[in-house]
Amino acid sequence: MNVPLSDASLTEEEKKILLNVFRRKRLALGSFLNKFEEKMKEYFNVDYAVAVNSGTSALHLILRSLGIKENEGMIVTPFTFIASSNVAMFERAHPVFIDIDPENYNIDIEKIELTLNDIDHPLWKRIKGLKDITFFMGVDIFGQPLDWDRFFELNKKYNWKVVEDSCEAIGAKYKDRMVGTLGEAGTFAFYPNKQITTGEGGMIITNNEEIAKLSRSMANQGRGDSYEWLEHVRLGYNYRMDELSAALGYVQMKRLDEILEKRENVAKNYYELFKEEDRVILPHVEEYTTKPSWFVFVVRLSLDWISNFIDIPEYMKSFDLPLYIPDNEREFWKSKVLEIREITYDIIKQLNAVGIQAKNYFSPVHLQKFYRDLYGYEYGDYPVTELISSLTIAIPFYTELDFEKQQYVVENFRNILNNY
Numbered sequence: 001m002n003v004p005l006s007d008a009s010l011t012e013e014e015k016k017i018l019l020n021v022f023r024r025k026r027l028a029l030g031s032f033l034n035k036f037e038e039k040m041k042e043y044f045n046v047d048y049a050v051a052v053n054s055g056t057s058a059l060h061l062i063l064r065s066l067g068i069k070e071n072e073g074m075i076v077t078p079f080t081f082i083a084s085s086n087v088a089m090f091e092r093a094h095p096v097f098i099d100i101d102p103e104n105y106n107i108d109i110e111k112i113e114l115t116l117n118d119i120d121h122p123l124w125k126r127i128k129g130l131k132d133i134t135f136f137m138g139v140d141i142f143g144q145p146l147d148w149d150r151f152f153e154l155n156k157k158y159n160w161k162v163v164e165d166s167c168e169a170i171g172a173k174y175k176d177r178m179v180g181t182l183g184e185a186g187t188f189a190f191y192p193n194k195q196i197t198t199g200e201g202g203m204i205i206t207n208n209e210e211i212a213k214l215s216r217s218m219a220n221q222g223r224g225d226s227y228e229w230l231e232h233v234r235l236g237y238n239y240r241m242d243e244l245s246a247a248l249g250y251v252q253m254k255r256l257d258e259i260l261e262k263r264e265n266v267a268k269n270y271y272e273l274f275k276e277e278d279r280v281i282l283p284h285v286e287e288y289t290t291k292p293s294w295f296v297f298v299v300r301l302s303l304d305w306i307s308n309f310i311d312i313p314e315y316m317k318s319f320d321l322p323l324y325i326p327d328n329e330r331e332f333w334k335s336k337v338l339e340i341r342e343i344t345y346d347i348i349k350q351l352n353a354v355g356i357q358a359k360n361y362f363s364p365v366h367l368q369k370f371y372r373d374l375y376g377y378e379y380g381d382y383p384v385t386e387l388i389s390s391l392t393i394a395i396p397f398y399t400e401l402d403f404e405k406q407q408y409v410v411e412n413f414r415n416i417l418n419n420y
């Protein structure tokens with residue numbers, strides 16, 4: 001049996017609407033673009049929605065609209081998809097990483113101040129020329145909202161501009177409030193592995209007129225309000241969403257609630273099938289997540305189980321980790337993390353060998369080659385992220401995943417662990 005990691009949910013309605021666009025031959029800047037944006041405004045009860053060609057473009061436009069400047073800092077998690085932090089670098093600003101919570105994998109709010117107040121944190125030698133920290137990029141990782149109220153309480157002191165990277169969390173609610181609507185502007189992404197898809201695509205939602213106006217203009221080559229084709233009033237990009245994508249998004253958006261419900265059922269099935277399996281730790285959903293929006297299903301191997309094969313110190317097993325690893329312990333730390341990761345990768349390989357597509361989600365952003373080259377990050381800079389990343393496995397998860405396939409995934413997963 002082959003079970004892919006993800007698979008888009010497409011029905012006859014999607015096919016019909018695409019044919020409709022095809023027949024009309026209005027392939028860009030057509031009426032579905034407007035309809036899709038209107039649908040978004042209505043669903044999220046916001047004043048503005050701007051459709052663009054990717055989640056990355058959406059994030060970039062918000063930062064530009066809010067005027068992030070060279071050498072300013074933007075707080076962000078290193079346990080995310082790389083676009084969350086890259087967008088600051090597009091503007092020659094710097095991502096300022098803060099480590100994550102080992103339970104929910106979102107940025108650890110408590111660690112924000114602890115890190116910033118620690119003058120010995122490696123961060124300060126990594127980022128040369130950092131001026132003020134002016135932005136906070138809040139990522140709702142894997143569809144799980146971060147603890148926004150705790151963050152906003154802290155932000156009363158700092159007043160960072162807040163951008164929501166809800167690219168993985170469309171439709172999720174934090175204490176009954178829609179994610180994407182909590183900061184100055186929020187974003188969603190529609191790559192085919194997402195809850196809803198437009199092929200490639202992204203969306204900005206906001207109540208801030210200026211962000212909406214500037215983003216719309218910059219997404220369209222800096223054209224002004226007149227929309228004269230060859231009149232450009234500012235530097236812009238071609239970040240426009242095409243009409244086929246917009247039509248697809250419009251239909252998918254109408255099905256969003258149904259899709260989220262189906263995905264919740266798939267997640268529930270996994271919880272049931274993995275019941276009493278203590279070698280695998282399942283995603284932890286916080287109580288404040290009053291409506292989940294499942295993007296991926298990421299499990300992690302238990303360190304207790306892994307310690308049957310390699311020696312693991314107690315402080316690692318209990319995630320009792322410092323803000324950063326002291327210099328004299330770094331070699332040991334790195335070797336342990338890599339040893340653990342080897343087991344995880346081996347399990348992934350064995351899952352793949354029986355037709356189950358699985359992947360390690362995410363690899364720490366700060367340890368990506370060009371981040372290391374540019375900033376000099378090393379193992380030990382963000383211990384929780386590094387350890388969690390060495391253990392996580394995204395298993396097949398999509399809207400139409402049937403129970404039989406889920407059984408196949410879990411049975412094989414268990415067998416692989418039994419025979420390890």
Ligand SMILES: Cc1ncc(COP(=O)(O)O)c(C=O)c1O
Nearest residue numbers: 054055056081083084167168189
């Ligand atoms: C957290 C996060 N941010 C940003 C993006 C960027 O979206 P896109 O791939 O559409 O550019 C993604 C997409 O995978 C994501 O998961």
